[in-house]
Amino acid sequence: GRRSAELNAALDVGFAAVEQCFLNLSTSTTFPVSQLINLFLKSRGRTVNGTNYWNLYANYFKEHIQTELARIGREAPAGGGTPSATVRTQCYDKFKEAYPDSYQDLLSMHEEAVLLGSSTQTIAQRGQGFQKHYRRVIQI
Numbered sequence: 001g002r003r004s005a006e007l008n009a010a011l012d013v014g015f016a017a018v019e020q021c022f023l024n025l026s027t028s029t030t031f032p033v034s035q036l037i038n039l040f041l042k043s044r045g046r047t048v049n050g051t052n053y054w055n056l057y058a059n060y061f062k063e064h065i066q067t068e069l070a071r072i073g074r075e076a077p078a079g080g081g082t083p084s085a086t087v088r089t090q091c092y093d094k095f096k097e098a099y100p101d102s103y104q105d106l107l108s109m110h111e112e113a114v115l116l117g118s119s120t121q122t123i124a125q126r127g128q129g130f131q132k133h134y135r136r137v138i139q140i
Contacts, residue, residue: 061091063110
């Protein structure tokens with residue numbers, strides 16, 4: 001059934017507390033919150049939907065199309081068209097070859113940087129997020 005306003009308010013307070021715990025843990029461990037949530041769920045025997053790195057690469061590819069096409073000796077199509085899925089797959093394979101041990105971290109960091117850049121945060125929160133992101137990039 002429908003939740004009462006009182007229950008919704010209690011959930012909001014509880015979720016904010018849980019979120020703050022994850023943010024604090026993220027700051028102290030330098031793991032992104034999403035990774036901490038996955039680790040938490042795994043530690044409790046819950047299933048976790050895995051990250052689809054192909055989708056992360058698709059976003060990365062859009063922003064770095066010239067560089068990625070150069071990996072396979074191609075240039076961006078005239079008029080700004082999108083290369084075929086076959087071409088993007090070839091680029092993805094070359095990307096993984098270039099960064100065999102870190103391509104997943106690189107794509108996750110790119111996605112996190114995009115999210116950080118588009119979020120509505122205070123300047124202090126952005127600074128803290130940047131420092132956390134910077135430490136993770138340095139570790140790669």
